[in-house]
Amino acid sequence: MAIQKRPKAMNISLWAVQILLSITFIWAGFMKLFVPDDLPWLWTKENPELVWISGIVDLLAGLGLTLPTLLRIRPILTAYAAFGTIALMFSAILFHVLRGEGNQIGFNVFILISAVFIAWGRGKKDPTDLPNPPFK
Structure with a gap:
């Protein structure tokens, strides 16, 4: 049986993006759950239930983007967490556009693109030594 070499640069890039997104989501979830009054966005004061729900989702995304692979x-749960992050970012973009805050979606688009990279990378390109990767 031939041993396949995984591209190191791809694996390092995926880990870097995973860790950065994970830290971002864990920080955002912590802020939304424990200090929501200190958040600078107007929508957080208007929708306290949404802040609480999105805080939980952010924490789960942050953990899901790194822990299963680590x-x-x-x-493969890392790829699924990335798909969940993609759905979350589409929802956030839609939320901001509907509120007339289209100028604030740049960060959401960046996170969306990063999550697509993780989903593609961990699901198909570099699936962390899975014997039968689901996205062939």
């Missing part, structure tokens, strides 16, 4: 326990 612990090698069902690493």
Whole structure:
């Protein structure tokens, strides 16, 4: 059986993006759950329930983007967490556009593109030594 070499640059790039997004989401979730009054956005004061829900989702996204691959326990869950992040960012973009805050979606678009990279990379390109990757 031939051993395939994984491209190191791709793996390093995926890990870098995963860690950065994970830190971003864990920080955002922590802020939304524990200090929502200190958040600078107007929508957080108008929708306290949405802040609480999005804080939980952000924490789960932050954990899901790194822990499964890091612990090698069902690493495909990282790709699924990235798909969830994509859905979350589409929802955030739609939310801001409907509120007339289209000028504030740049960060959401950046996160969306990063999550697409993780979903593609961990799902198809570099699936962390899965014997039968689901996205062939």
